Amino acid sequence: MSSTSFAKKTFKSIKGSAQKALHRSLDQHVKLAVTGLSGSGKTAFITALVKHLTTQSDDKNLPFFDVMREHRHIATKVVPQEALKVPTFDYPRALNALLPSDGEPTWPASTERINTLRLAIKYQSASGLRGHFSPQSTLYLDIIDYPGEWLLDLPMLEQSYSQWCEQQYPLLLQHPRVNTSTEFLNALEQLDLNASVDEGLLAHIAALYQSMLVGLKKDTKLAMLQPGRMLMPGDLQGAPLLLFFPVSAQHIKSDEVVPGSNLAHLIKRFNAYVKEVVKPFYNEHFKHFDRQIVLVDVLSALNEGHETLQEQSSVINQLLAHFNYGESGFFKRLFKPNIDKILFAANKSDHISAKHHKDLALLLDSLVHEQSNHLKFDGVQIETMAMSSITATQPRQVADKGQTLDCIYGKPLNEQDWLTYLPPQPPNRMLNKNEWPAQGFEFLSFAPMPNPDKQLKHIRLDHVMQYLLGDKLS
């Protein structure tokens, strides 16, 4: 070996180690929270995200995702997660439902608990320090899927039991809840708040309240169903801290609570729920999230009617108020969350004509930004998009009396026959009650398309990826 080649080799090896060290330090971690009410398409979104990053990762499929367009993506794979106590998102099962080896594709079963999956995204840096020195970087992406109901418990952190009652109880007397709240309200009338605690009676009334919430969740798209954990109690089923319910706030005078009374126990349980269920979730998970996507099924809410859409809007705005990062921000003081980008995505945009996608995005924007004058997002970006994680329809143009109608073609959910159908046009902003069409809205739901080529199709998933991850892959 000549001295030159030896020197060369040593230099190479030093360069190698330096690269390795630099490479390690440049690896990044992003925790992406995926949430939305059940039926909003969380499982489908995550499945699509993983599928497109792992086996459909090219510039033709994801042209608006810079790392793909610039051919800098090397490979992405699922790697073991760090959080061993959190169930793993069952990607193989979800993918198998959508792309079965034989039989009809079906939507994957929704998960009702928090679960997670880690991806390692290997890529070439675009430029600068990272591009110059490092042959490749890795972005570790933790996807955390959690029930939207847990997010919606967030405002309870700031409420006393009496404030919570002030907000929740009147809802029970109004349409659409009043149809299902009668049994609970009748039982509530038998309860003497100042009497010595009757645990059996509290448990009985709480069971009626729980079954009312479960029914509303099943049959409606109402957003304000609290306490959220009552809808999926898991190991907490039967624990006293889940056995509470709202009462008429006018019966509560906080300076006159009789110790040991029914009221005293309701207050104790509400406080325990907030302290031992809501707060730990935010401490253990929420405050570590870097990015958040909230999936909203706007079309189903439109189907439900004005009150439901109004409630979704009001809940979103309540949540956004918590993200107020100004000096006095309650949320910031309490948790110092990391989230710097939130995306509200109107999912299932393939269920309407392409030319109305913009209306859908504008409508969601008007829901989200209704109170934007009152909000200051100090350091948090908010974006809205209409998208479709997995398209279930194909566009079809149909000639009708000299006109061309922009229809869609698909197999309506739970039906046998395929259909070419002209979907209604969604409004492009929140309508007030008088503007609401008398006949309401009726958007169909579709089964997933068969994909013999084993490729999933999407609408604007690449835009979503670019917004949520683009800067981390530059």
Added chain:
Amino acid sequence: MSSTSFAKKTFKSIKGSAQKALHRSLDQHVKLAVTGLSGSGKTAFITALVKHLTTQSDDKNLPFFDVMREHRHIATKVVPQEALKVPTFDYPRALNALLPSDGEPTWPASTERINTLRLAIKYQSASGLRGHFSPQSTLYLDIIDYPGEWLLDLPMLEQSYSQWCEQQYPLLLQHPRVNTSTEFLNALEQLDLNASVDEGLLAHIAALYQSMLVGLKKDTKLAMLQPGRMLMPGDLQGAPLLLFFPVSAQHIKSDEVVPGSNLAHLIKRFNAYVKEVVKPFYNEHFKHFDRQIVLVDVLSALNEGHETLQEQSSVINQLLAHFNYGESGFFKRLFKPNIDKILFAANKSDHISAKHHKDLALLLDSLVHEQSNHLKFDGVQIETMAMSSITATQPRQVADKGQTLDCIYGKPLNEQDWLTYLPPQPPNRMLNKNEWPAQGFEFLSFAPMPNPDKQLKHIRLDHVMQYLLGDKLS
């Protein structure tokens, strides 16, 4: 009002406050842990305990419970529990199963999770300071019912993954597990421990291991089923820390674990299970227990055969080893538990003739004390008893060829007809394999007796109460 009567009244009132203050300070709290493998009768025991203390609390019913015999018991009632996050023991439902308003009585459904109930026992003190000054004292009794499997995870706290494998893996190759372990063992053969982690394969093999454990729990009385939480995963279903299993220990060389390999992940998960599941249970609950009753279904174990009884014995002795409170006691160093009395109770003694109850107690004693020479119970009392929380049979004497046979009369479980039956005699000590009768043992199980008077009957429940609570009610 005369000045005398005024002075009198003031004195009375001062005396009243002093009594009240003293009374408060003399109230005591006891946390009684109730455990045992599923089917050992935990739910029936707790139901009987509550029923006898609340509505059958007299000296005729509980003559060996001092506070009853001495007529010092005032009243006991269920009061709200402190631990709001722990489900409440469903006493009304359990009682309703045993004493239905109409229809046949049934055994209450077993609970598979931790749950609790608080009783307030008001009593007159026997003598001394408390008796002199205080008209009555209250003992708050927290009953905590938890799955025996959680207790049996205790030894894992001291083990490494490789030590755990050394203990668990050989069991899978022996009778009786070998009948059900084939599928798991075959799958295990496909696993290259040193290959890069294949999460799907680990999950698949873990699922086979889990279904084997669940089957063994259902069909046998084997005690050593680890990890215990795999049998009732609750919110942890699908979490990686439950996705591990034992492998042949000879394949593990702890100094040669390949990072990122299947073996590395099995070790990581085992450690996470111990740290995030087993340890928190002992920290949050176990170390606060004052008294513990372990219910053992010795008769069913005898039915199962020599290996099963042997395993129960070995598990009990392993557990007792952990209660060694000597200077080097691992358990004491780690948790400083409060437990000062443990009772092992051979439940269901009504399923044999009364004259053999002593044999049953001696047999359990021989299981528990087999290794007593090796144990030093520094400050912990251990006792064994044969008892029956709820008697399901009546004694019947039957004349047969000039002999009087001590039979029992009852309705065998899942059968229509009542039966007078001569149960076999249990051995009065642990038998070795050669001594085991060739035909084995066959003890019947019985449905609960109808009790038209709404009173439950027991055997030696008063002895159990006296042992566990007597000193606290003196």
